Amino acid sequence: MQQTQNPHTTHLTIEEIEHRLRQHGYRLTGPRTVVVDAVLRHQRPFTAEQLVAELSSGDDSIGRATVYRTLEVLASMDVLTRIVSPDGHPSYISGAPGHRHHLLCQVCGITVTFTACPMSELISTLADETKFQINEHTLEVFGVCPSCQAHQ
Amino acid sequence: MQQTQNPHTTHLTIEEIEHRLRQHGYRLTGPRTVVVDAVLRHQRPFTAEQLVAELSSGDDSIGRATVYRTLEVLASMDVLTRIVSPDGHPSYISGAPGHRHHLLCQVCGITVTFTACPMSELISTLADETKFQINEHTLEVFGVCPSCQAHQ
DNA sequence: ATCGATATTGACACAAAGTATCACTAGTGA
DNA sequence: TCACTAGTGATACTTTGTGTCAATATCGAT
Numbered sequence: 001m002q003q004t005q006n007p008h009t010t011h012l013t014i015e016e017i018e019h020r021l022r023q024h025g026y027r028l029t030g031p032r033t034v035v036v037d038a039v040l041r042h043q044r045p046f047t048a049e050q051l052v053a054e055l056s057s058g059d060d061s062i063g064r065a066t067v068y069r070t071l072e073v074l075a076s077m078d079v080l081t082r083i084v085s086p087d088g089h090p091s092y093i094s095g096a097p098g099h100r101h102h103l104l105c106q107v108c109g110i111t112v113t114f115t116a117c118p119m120s121e122l123i124s125t126l127a128d129e130t131k132f133q134i135n136e137h138t139l140e141v142f143g144v145c146p147s148c149q150a151h152q
Numbered sequence: 153m154q155q156t157q158n159p160h161t162t163h164l165t166i167e168e169i170e171h172r173l174r175q176h177g178y179r180l181t182g183p184r185t186v187v188v189d190a191v192l193r194h195q196r197p198f199t200a201e202q203l204v205a206e207l208s209s210g211d212d213s214i215g216r217a218t219v220y221r222t223l224e225v226l227a228s229m230d231v232l233t234r235i236v237s238p239d240g241h242p243s244y245i246s247g248a249p250g251h252r253h254h255l256l257c258q259v260c261g262i263t264v265t266f267t268a269c270p271m272s273e274l275i276s277t278l279a280d281e282t283k284f285q286i287n288e289h290t291l292e293v294f295g296v297c298p299s300c301q302a303h304q
Numbered sequence: 305a306t307c308g309a310t311a312t313t314g315a316c317a318c319a320a321a322g323t324a325t326c327a328c329t330a331g332t333g334a
Numbered sequence: 335t336c337a338c339t340a341g342t343g344a345t346a347c348t349t350t351g352t353g354t355c356a357a358t359a360t361c362g363a364t
Contacts, residue, residue: 026311027310027311027312027359027360027361029360030359031312031313031314032312049349049350062313062314063314064314064350064351065313065315065351066312066313066314068350068351068352069312082240084236084290088234088321088322090240103278105284106287112278112282112284114278118270119270119291119293123293126255127295130255130297131297131298132255132257132295132297132298133295133296134294134295135258135294135296136295137291137292137294138236138237138290138291139271139290139291141271141275141278141288141289142287142289143279143284143285143286143287145283146282146283149283149285177340178341179332179339179340179341180331181331181341181342182342183341183343199321200322201320201321213343215343215344216322216343217322217342217344218341218343220322221342240350
């Protein structure tokens with residue numbers, strides 16, 4: 001199993017992200033880079049509204065719509081991952097390119113990313129048996145990290 | 153792998169559900185049985201708002217809050233399952249007691265339930281390596297069913 | 305360096321989905 | 335039948351996200 005205990009190791013630099021934006025035909029605007037910057041500062045999952053709050057009262061305040069639009073763009077380019085918890089609340093994790101899943105601490109939000117996905121076998125079996133064309137799946141794991149277990 | 157192509161086979165009867173409600177200390181009220189009745193009529197995933205719409209204009213119209221509350225109660229008793237798609241929209245599937253996962257058609261909503269869960273091994277590995285206390289996980293699969301593939 | 309087409313922005317209104325309140329109603333056990 | 339209390343529903347509210355559109359900023363072409 002591959003793991004990334006330190007989220008930094010999967011983070012892209014701001015230059016790499018700007019390069020990706022250009023590659024995908026997006027313009028490099030001021031508000032966009034402010035949002036990207038803010039996203040990179042987060043090492044734990046954050047919600048769209050958190051980001052809106054952070055960026056709405058600063059010197060260069062960014063509109064709500066722009067924050068949502070930029071998050072969507074970044075997610076579509078695999079710069080960040082949108083994950084939905086069982087209670088239906090979505091949050092974003094920065095630095096998660098490729099096919100990854102997450103183990104989240106329900107107390108402090110710290111995240112372990114893993115690429116081991118036991119789904120491929122299940123999916124081919126399911127496809128065989130049901131003749132479905134299978135497009136996507138959700139798989140996220142929730143629990144309590146050792147540190148939060150100790151402090152309770 | 154166990155499958156249930158016909159959702160009826162996993163449906164509880166209204167009597168069984170009323171029995172469970174009593175067992176859990178809930179009262180058997182008029183609105184509650186109307187909601188249960190409506191839930192049982194659904195063989196495909198439905199949203200809370202769909203149910204609100206169905207039940208708000210009838211003879212005995214049920215309030216929005218009651219619908220939401222009853223769905224929560226039923227989900228807590230394993231009479232129905234709340235599942236959240238990758239886009240964050242939750243829906244309910246009736247008749248899914250126990251540990252089950254679902255394969256949903258993104259076009260028509262038909263559902264195949266399966267109990268084969270490849271997670272147990274992954275979870276014990278994750279727990280070993282991270283020392284997390286693991287509480288829950290999401291695992292749902294989305295695609296297009298054979299019938300909808302043909303009609304496109 | 306300037307220009308012009310157009311992608312992007314942000315204020316605003318709107319929509320969807322769910323929650324809190326609270327006076328009133330109706331099950332339920334005694 | 336009575337009294338206690340769980341449950342109800344109208345309403346207002348919150349949260350989270352989307353649509354609109356005039357004004358602005360970016361970027362390739364000149």
